[in-house]
Amino acid sequence: MKEFWTSLASLMGVFAFFQSILHAVFPPELRFAAxxxxxxxxxxxxxxxxxxxxxxxxxxxxxxxxxxxxxLSRSASIAASRLSLSRGLNSSAFTFGLTNNDRLVDTFRGATATWEHAVTQRQSQSFSWRPLPEEKRSFTLRIKKKDKPLILPAYLDHIMETATELRRRNQDRLLYTNSRGGSMESRGFPWESVPFKHPSTFDTLAMDPSRKELIMADLKDFAEGKAFYEKTGRAWKRGYLLYGPPGTGKSSMIAAMANYLGYDIYDLELTEVHTNSELRKLLMKTTSKSIIVIEDIDCSVNLTNRISKKSAPPSDPPSDLRPVGAAEDGAASKTITLSGLLNFTDGLWSCCGSERIFVFTTNHIEKLDPALVRSGRMDMHINMSYCSFAALKILMKNYLSVEDGEFDDANELLRELAEVIEEAEITPADVSEVLIKNRRREKSEALAELLEVLKTRVEKRKDKKQSSSEEMEEEEEQEKRALESPKESDQVMDSCNGKEEKGEEGVV
Structure with a gap:
């Protein structure tokens, strides 16, 4: 063994000797060229x-x-032995990464791609207006030459798209609102944002499961329908109209849609928008993969500008040279119009972005203009109705942790709830309030309390319906009397006229 190490040292000495001769004989330029x-x-x-x-x-x-x-962070947590951890701004997840000189093998379209992460110290820098990091980081991609036309540049495009989707999924969603008066902030952005932390999901949403599955399938088809919209020549957008009484879960539905798709929400306040041009600017500053919401659209602004104004009677010309309708036209130009809102949702300006969802909410769908809710603008109308028994079971699971099968289907309490819930016409918000107040009690006691509330509500509705029917009968009776009273007065008048005629004849 001693002879082996002696021979190895001799060889290394000979190699160092010849290397010194080469450095002395051959100049650096020649060595670099070789x-x-x-x-x-x-x-x-x-x-x-x-x-x-x-x-x-x-x-x-x-x-x-x-x-x-x-x-590479998707596979690094499994394949690599030493990892780096990071967490980005507005991100709710940790990101795994490769450390120095670590390797990772990836496959794309049957081809193998080997990635290596190299980190080296940067040499001393000269003066620069933008100092560079002390470490020089880079990724080296190694692929076979025969696979180059097969996976490039499709592989790099796939990496960019996947990274964009991962970044969007990892980041916390934001809730935007338009600035007061449409003014721009320091960055020239007319929207102000806060982190969106609404916990509503389709699992917790109080709605019939069949209807929820239909909505979720429609949302999924939209999110995955880029090729379809390009093929058919349609703008990649979709509209949803949520209508129903207050407290039926319209806002919770919007939050569930955002959490399901991972989209940001732009809550558009129409009362803060002064002109149609400001409305277009707000649309241009929204991002893709977002939900644009206008809540209570029938109460936001007066959009009944389709009514033709009656022609005013002729009057003396004004003292100045301004046309008669100039003042009214000037005032009208300072407000958004129905035409501006229609173009906002389904005009040329609505195509300035992609993968957007428009959501309108209203308590009175009959008040909306038919052009605003037609297909192409509001593609899907969702009736947020009163609480059904299927929705009640979801609320019971949310607030009381009542699992399916915990109560027997033949249970008298559940049977009575199923019979009375439809007739009570109660909103999910009212049911939730009752369950929240009784969430610390026994489940059977809480449901018994809810049953009493529902029965009381049914009795009130019956009394109200009976009183209203009695009032209608009384009104009909009064109308009948009013119709009969003129006949009696006519008879009295006829008798009086007859007496007068007889008196006149007697005088003659």
């Missing part, structure tokens, strides 16, 4: 090609580097 030629020869005979993706391209940040870092 290394360059060797690399070219090696690449010609190599079956792989390499691509370097640096973190900084010149003085600009390389977006592809961060996309690759986020893309």
């Amino acid at each position: 290394a360059k030629i060797f690399n070219r020869v090696f690449r010609c005979f190599s079956t792989y090609c390499y691509f370097d993706i640096t973190e900084i391209d010149g003085v600009n940040t390389n977006e592809l580097y961060h996309a690759v870092q986020l893309y």
